[in-house]
Amino acid sequence: MIPLEHVILLSAVLFGIGVIGVVTRRNLIVILMSIELMFNAVNLAFVGFNRLWPGAPGHNALDGQVFVLMVVTVAAAEVAVGLGIVISMFRNRDSVDVEEVSLLKW
Amino acid sequence: MSAPVVLFYVFAVLAVVSALGMVLNVRNTVAAALSLVVTMVALSAIYVLLEAHLVAAIQVIVYAGAIVVLFLFVVMLLNLRTDAFAPARARLQKLAGALIGVALLAQIVHSSLSLPTPPPVPPGFGGYRQLGVALYTDYVLLVEVASLLLTAAIVGALILAKRKID
Amino acid sequence: MPVEVLLKALFILLVVVAGLAPVITWVERKQSAVMQDRIGANRADIAGLTVLGLLHPLADVIKLLTKEDVVPRGANRFMHLIAPVIAAVPAVVAFAVIPYGGIYTFGGYTISLVVANPDWGLLYIFAIGSIATYGTVMAGWSSNNNWSLLGGLRASAQMISYEVTMGLSVVGLFMVFQTLQLQDMVLAQDTTFRVFGFLEHLFRVPVPSVLDWIRLPAWGVFYQPLGFLMFLTTIMAENKRPPFDTPEGESEIIAGFHLEYSGMRFGLFYMSEFIEVVVIAGLIATLFLGGWSVPWLPQATIIGTVSRIFNVEFATGLCAILHFLTFMLKVVVMIWLQMAIRWTLPRFRYDQVMDLCWKILLPLSIANILVTGFVLLLARGNAA
Numbered sequence: 001m002i003p004l005e006h007v008i009l010l011s012a013v014l015f016g017i018g019v020i021g022v023v024t025r026r027n028l029i030v031i032l033m034s035i036e037l038m039f040n041a042v043n044l045a046f047v048g049f050n051r052l053w054p055g056a057p058g059h060n061a062l063d064g065q066v067f068v069l070m071v072v073t074v075a076a077a078e079v080a081v082g083l084g085i086v087i088s089m090f091r092n093r094d095s096v097d098v099e100e101v102s103l104l105k106w
Numbered sequence: 107m108s109a110p111v112v113l114f115y116v117f118a119v120l121a122v123v124s125a126l127g128m129v130l131n132v133r134n135t136v137a138a139a140l141s142l143v144v145t146m147v148a149l150s151a152i153y154v155l156l157e158a159h160l161v162a163a164i165q166v167i168v169y170a171g172a173i174v175v176l177f178l179f180v181v182m183l184l185n186l187r188t189d190a191f192a193p194a195r196a197r198l199q200k201l202a203g204a205l206i207g208v209a210l211l212a213q214i215v216h217s218s219l220s221l222p223t224p225p226p227v228p229p230g231f232g233g234y235r236q237l238g239v240a241l242y243t244d245y246v247l248l249v250e251v252a253s254l255l256l257t258a259a260i261v262g263a264l265i266l267a268k269r270k271i272d
Numbered sequence: 273m274p275v276e277v278l279l280k281a282l283f284i285l286l287v288v289v290a291g292l293a294p295v296i297t298w299v300e301r302k303q304s305a306v307m308q309d310r311i312g313a314n315r316a317d318i319a320g321l322t323v324l325g326l327l328h329p330l331a332d333v334i335k336l337l338t339k340e341d342v343v344p345r346g347a348n349r350f351m352h353l354i355a356p357v358i359a360a361v362p363a364v365v366a367f368a369v370i371p372y373g374g375i376y377t378f379g380g381y382t383i384s385l386v387v388a389n390p391d392w393g394l395l396y397i398f399a400i401g402s403i404a405t406y407g408t409v410m411a412g413w414s415s416n417n418n419w420s421l422l423g424g425l426r427a428s429a430q431m432i433s434y435e436v437t438m439g440l441s442v443v444g445l446f447m448v449f450q451t452l453q454l455q456d457m458v459l460a461q462d463t464t465f466r467v468f469g470f471l472e473h474l475f476r477v478p479v480p481s482v483l484d485w486i487r488l489p490a491w492g493v494f495y496q497p498l499g500f501l502m503f504l505t506t507i508m509a510e511n512k513r514p515p516f517d518t519p520e521g522e523s524e525i526i527a528g529f530h531l532e533y534s535g536m537r538f539g540l541f542y543m544s545e546f547i548e549v550v551v552i553a554g555l556i557a558t559l560f561l562g563g564w565s566v567p568w569l570p571q572a573t574i575i576g577t578v579s580r581i582f583n584v585e586f587a588t589g590l591c592a593i594l595h596f597l598t599f600m601l602k603v604v605v606m607i608w609l610q611m612a613i614r615w616t617l618p619r620f621r622y623d624q625v626m627d628l629c630w631k632i633l634l635p636l637s638i639a640n641i642l643v644t645g646f647v648l649l650l651a652r653g654n655a656a
Contacts, residue, residue: 001108001111001224002110002111002155002156002224003111004224005116005193005219006115006118007114007152007156007245008214008215009214009215010118010122010152011119011186012211012214012215013122013132013211014121014122014125014145015229016207016211017122017125017126017127018129019207020129020187021128021129024204025129025132027135027141027186028151028182029135029177029181029186030128030129030135030138032177033128033138033139033142033174033177034128034129036142036173037125037129037142037145040145040146040149040169042124043149043165044149044152044153047156047158047161048156050144050156050158050195051156051157051158051224051227052156052222052224053187053230054224054225054227054228055228060228060236061239062231062232062240063238064239065158065160065161065232065237066237066240066241066244066245066248068158069161069164069189069241070252072164072168072169073109073252073255073256074252075169075173076168076172076173076256076259077112077255077256077258077259078259079173079176079177079259080176080196080259080262080263081263081266083176083177083180083261083267084262084263084264084266084267085264085266085267086184087142087178087183087184087267088183088266088267091269094228095198096184102165106234117634134348136348136351136410136413136414137348137351140410142407143406146405159390159391159392160392160395163392163395163396163398163399164404165397166403167395167398167399167435169404170402170403171399171401171402171405171435171602172402172432172435172436174404174534175402175406175409175428175431175432176432178406178409178413178428179409179428182409182413182424182425183410183425184429186423188300220549232394233391233392233600234392234452248565252637268445
């Protein structure tokens with residue numbers, strides 16, 4: 001019923017918007033949020049493909065949705081550690097601008 | 107144009123608009139985070155339309171309800187107000203990146219234009235019972251590894267955010 | 273079918289939300305007065321008739337509606353306007369899955385007195401509770417005020433911490449009742465169990481027949497007493513009611529996150545807190561106190577007994593009314609309990625609130641799951 005090509009297209013568009021966010025923004029927190037958006041786009045692709053191949057009746061294949069749960073777990077862990085990094089960076093430099101942590105740049 | 111299809115397009119447009127609102131919103135970090143919440147809730151609605159009920163509930167409870175609140179908590183703790191776009195670096199680099207991105211998108215769209223129609227979904231698909239059985243029989247190792255990962259993340263976040271212990 | 277859902281939703285909105293929420297403001301004033309040995313507010317009158325202070329909610333509404341609505345300078349206007357709505361809507365919408373009556377058949381037409389009964393009913397409550405955090409956070413941030421910011425910070429950390437423990441403390445209940453649908457949980461509580469049945473299940477000793485007739489209603493509070501206490505604590509902390517009201521600590525940070533709100537916007541925050549008191553009462557009544565079921569009298573017994581005198585349709589209707597009144601009685605008892613706790617305990621310090629969640633309630637809830645699993649495995653064998 002729902003055209004799955006459009007689901008995959010939506011996932012690709014959201015992923016692209018996430019990449020634009022990571023490349024363009026200066027605030028470290030917004031970069032982390034754009035990474036979350038990319039995770040969400042990938043989750044949508046997983047769920048869409050799982051809908052396309054739900055397995056035989058009586059033996060459902062829920063691999064895509066299990067993957068989504070694992071991606072959510074990993075994203076939660078990554079957000080926790082990433083925000084810890086943001087807080088310690090703020091303590092050291094009083095700013096979360098990624099243009100300021102450029103000491104190792106050539 | 108049945109009701110699920112119309113709803114899917116409504117939520118898809120909402121997700122894209124609020125994702126753009128998050129990325130392009132320079133002046134207000136909190137508004138960017140709230141746009142992300144709208145995106146996640148719209149995606150959760152699309153998951154329900156794709157028969158992934160437990161994943162939709164977990165998306166709202168964990169992603170929209172805890173992770174983005176953590177973002178907002180840090181934003182409010184550090185009292186971050188405004189932001190700016192990255193300085194204009196080599197224009198050629200950006201143009202090349204944009205072209206590669208468009209090519210990637212076109213390739214994805216082209217290779218997905220020939221997807222077969224989805225079969226009718228078996229009963230109980232995407233419900234918590236079947237997902238629970240799948241998680242704890244076929245994928246129990248994933249669950250254990252995920253618990254180790256979360257423990258490591260908790261310890262890491264604690265150490266990173268703690269002040270110096272005297 | 274949609275008409276039926278609309279009628280049930282209207283019934284819940286008019287009777288429970290619009291009916292009970294103003295009464296609770298009166299209950300708060302009068303119960304605190306009785307507990308503190310004073311008279312309470314009783315001056316509001318219409319033509320000299322003060323009805324024990326029952327007109328005070330009406331006076332409150334008139335006052336709040338006619339106050340000037342102030343948006344502080346430098347505040348984010350859109351967020352300041354929308355935050356009370358985001359705080360109030362989840363409280364009202366949470367009633368959609370709480371069953372206020374059972375499943376009745378009126379001559380071929382079956383009606384189940386719950387607005388929506390999805391397969392994952394209780395997860396809906398958790399999801400709605402997660403969204404309610406944003407109203408408080410947005411109110412705290414958008415007011416351009418230090419005290420509001422502090423209140424919003426405290427509220428966000430407290431609410432997401434207690435959501436975790438709230439979910440874990442009812443996992444034992446899921447294991448016992450094997451379902452997430454609230455109507456099915458109440459149907460499972462509509463029966464009785466033998467008090468000394470544990471002798472047979474756990475120790476494989478047959479229950480002596482003299483003790484066999486002692487039965488208790490199969491309520492969640494008897495199966496999961498620790499889960500009941502933990503769920504009550506965590507959901508009261510989720511609602512930011514005293515003693516967990518550090519986000520709106522009246523003596524420390526003035527009014528916390530709803531400091532810069534006046535008029536009906538403050539009224540929305542105020543009302544949403546009281547509507548959530550009713551939601552908490554309804555949830556605890558449904559999960560732990562047997563919902564709409566009358567203790568020791570299953571629905572079949574009631575309908576069977578009454579239909580000896582009258583006909584079956586009338587018996588079913590009478591049973592429906594009786595069940596609804598039982599549910600409302602349990603809701604009223606839980607509201608009284610929450611008010612009594614509110615007016616007894618002083619406010620907890622913020623680090624005490626966080627310690628309680630992460631150091632006491634979280635290990636206890638995990639231990640509860642372990643013990644419940646162990647007992648269920650012994651009692652039900654491999655079919656647990």
